[in-house]
Every structure is written in structure tokens, then in C-alpha cells.
Amino acid sequence: MISIGIIGAGIIGERIIKQLQQEESRVEIKIVYDEQTERLTEISQTYGIPMAKSVEDVLHSDINWVYIATPPAFHAEIAELAASAGINILCEKPLAHNVEAGESMVASVQNNRVQTAMHFPLMYKPVIREMSKRIKTGHIGKVVRIELQTFFPDWPRLWQQNPWIGSRNQGGFVREVFPHYFQLMNRLFGELSFTSHHITYPEQADKCETGMIAHGLTEDQIPFLLTGISNIGQKELLQFKVYGEQGVLTLENWTTLYESVKGEDRQLISDFKDVPSLFDEMNEQSTLLVNFKEGLIVQRYIDHLLMD
Numbered sequence: 386m387i388s389i390g391i392i393g394a395g396i397i398g399e400r401i402i403k404q405l406q407q408e409e410s411r412v413e414i415k416i417v418y419d420e421q422t423e424r425l426t427e428i429s430q431t432y433g434i435p436m437a438k439s440v441e442d443v444l445h446s447d448i449n450w451v452y453i454a455t456p457p458a459f460h461a462e463i464a465e466l467a468a469s470a471g472i473n474i475l476c477e478k479p480l481a482h483n484v485e486a487g488e489s490m491v492a493s494v495q496n497n498r499v500q501t502a503m504h505f506p507l508m509y510k511p512v513i514r515e516m517s518k519r520i521k522t523g524h525i526g527k528v529v530r531i532e533l534q535t536f537f538p539d540w541p542r543l544w545q546q547n548p549w550i551g552s553r554n555q556g557g558f559v560r561e562v563f564p565h566y567f568q569l570m571n572r573l574f575g576e577l578s579f580t581s582h583h584i585t586y587p588e589q590a591d592k593c594e595t596g597m598i599a600h601g602l603t604e605d606q607i608p609f610l611l612t613g614i615s616n617i618g619q620k621e622l623l624q625f626k627v628y629g630e631q632g633v634l635t636l637e638n639w640t641t642l643y644e645s646v647k648g649e650d651r652q653l654i655s656d657f658k659d660v661p662s663l664f665d666e667m668n669e670q671s672t673l674l675v676n677f678k679e680g681l682i683v684q685r686y687i688d689h690l691l692m693d
Contacts, residue, residue, distance in 0.1 A: 390443040393454030394419035461486035473500040480680035501677040511657035525629030531609040540615035557593030575604035
């Protein structure tokens with residue numbers, strides 16, 4: 386049984402509270418903390434969760450996991466405190482706000498021998514397992530190209546307005562959206578190397594990127610193309626496409642999967658087998674969990690695109 390404390394009760398924190406309460410036979414939320422007192426009180430009363438007075442209060446409660454849902458700049462400090470207390474850690478992505486902080490997190494959890502997991506929901510969805518199976522079994526033939534295209538009419542997105550999500554030092558779609566796909570690509574195709582990239586920033590020095598284009602190669606020298614653009618005149622659209630010699634798979638807007646074959650319209654794939662949830666994997670301490678080491682690999686990709 387997972388007993389978990391939650392640090393960070395913003396939009397994403399509230400989402401996972403709802404998920405956890407649907408898994409009440411396997412997970413119990415013991416306590417929640419947020420530095421915004423009004424928000425903390427609202428979440429506590431809405432979901433019936435005891436409030437903590439501080440991060441330390443959470444870590445000294447009767448929990449075996451802690452979920453870190455704060456802005457990225459606070460991940461490392463909290464993770465190191467949790468690891469020192471011997472508490473397993475579920476962390477929101479990205480791992481940290483930069484590689485150096487991520488490296489300190491990895492070192493801390495290794496030294497204290499605690500279990501870690503990253504909140505990459507894609508990895509625990511039936512649609513992703515089906516897509517992965519079709520790629521790995523050769524169903525679409527030899528893979529010859531991979532593309533990720535992302536279009537955001539607004540950034541921050543209208544449902545995700547907060548002070549940091551549009552900032553240059555912590556926010557932006559490269560940090561918030563791309564990690565999900567970097568993790569998936571890393572699992573499917575191994576380490577990624579970038580051959581070129583270009584990033585566009587607005588005039589305001591504190592605001593995050595508005596455009597990004599990157600090219601690169603997988604371990605097996607499969608070329609990939611990544612594009613992202615915000616503040617444009619169209620509906621939000623996310624497309625992850627894997628081109629094979631016998632077919633093309635398209636994951637659209639996180640959960641919709643299509644397969645195309647030569648000369649025919651693409652077909653919706655909707656028959657999926659059930660797979661263990663993130664919380665099942667945490668409870669079993671599964672090797673399929675995305676741990677901090679993998680989170681650090683993704684962090685290196687982010688920093689390369691944003692810092693170079």
C-alpha cells in the first residue's frame with residue numbers, strides 16, 4: 386500500500402490528487418502542503434486531505450512516498466530532503482530546472498537508496514504500449530524517420546496560467562511538453578543526439594521560447610525532426626509520427642493513435658489491452674518505472690536545446 390504526501394497543490398498537483406483518490410484501494414493520500422495558504426486550504430477542504438504546515442511536516446508524517454509537484458526550481462532541494470529522510474520520491478517533470486540540479490538529485494537518491502519515479506503518464510497508457518509494440522515487432526517495417534510537431538495557440542495554455550509556466554528560467558513548452566516525448570523516444574530508440582537546432586524567443590528577456598526546430602539522429606542513425614511553435618492562429622495540435630517502410634503510426638494529442646499504409650486513408654486504432662497504472666508500478670517497485678536516471682537523460686536534452 387502506498388501512503389503518499391503531496392508537496393505542491395497547483396493545477397498539476399490537483400490533477401494527481403484526483404487520480405490518486407480513484408486508486409484508493411492501493412494509494413492513500415496522507416497529507417498535502419503548498420506555500421500558498423489560500424490554495425492549500427482550498428485543496429484540503431475540497432478533497433478532505435490533512436494540511437501540512439511545511440515541507441518538513443510532510444516528510445515527518447507517516448508516508449513511504451512523496452510527490453513533488455512544485456515548480457522545477459524547487460525539485461532538487463525537496464528531493465534531497467526526502468531522500469535523506471528515506472522516503473521514495475515521485476517527481477513531476479522535468480526532473481529539475483537544469484542538469485546540475487538534476488545531477489544532485491540523482492546522487493542524493495543513490496546515496497540514500499530510495500526508489501524514484503518520474504510522472505510521465507504517457508509511459509503507463511495502453512495506447513503507448515500498443516504503439517511501442519507495433520514499432521518493436523516490425524509491424525510498420527524499418528523505421529526511417531521520426532517527427533514531433535507541436536502547435537500551441539496560447540502559451541501558457543489557458544488552463545495552465547501561473548507565474549512560472551511562461552518564464553524563461555523554468556517554463557516553456559520545451560520543458561513542459563517535450564519531456565514526455567523525449568522519454569518515449571529514448572525508450573523506443575535509445576539515446577538521441579542533436580545535429581542542429583534553432584530556438585526563437587520574444588523580446589521580453591524573462592519570457593520563454595515561442596518557437597523551436599531541432600534535427601538529430603537516434604542511436605541507429607534514424608533521423609528525427611522536432612518542431613514547436615506558440616501564439617499561432619490554429620487549434621492546439623500535438624503529433625508524434627513514426628515513419629516505417631510498411632506503415633506510419635501517428636499519436637495525436639496524447640491519446641489518439643492512427644496507422645497509415647500506402648495508398649489508403651489512415652485508420653484509427655482503438656483496441657488496447659489494459660496495462661498497469663503508474664501507481665501499480667510504484668507499489669510493485671517495478672523496473673518499468675521511469676526513474677531519476679532517465680529523468681536526467683531527458684533533462685540533458687532540454688538543457689541542450691535551451692541553454693546552448
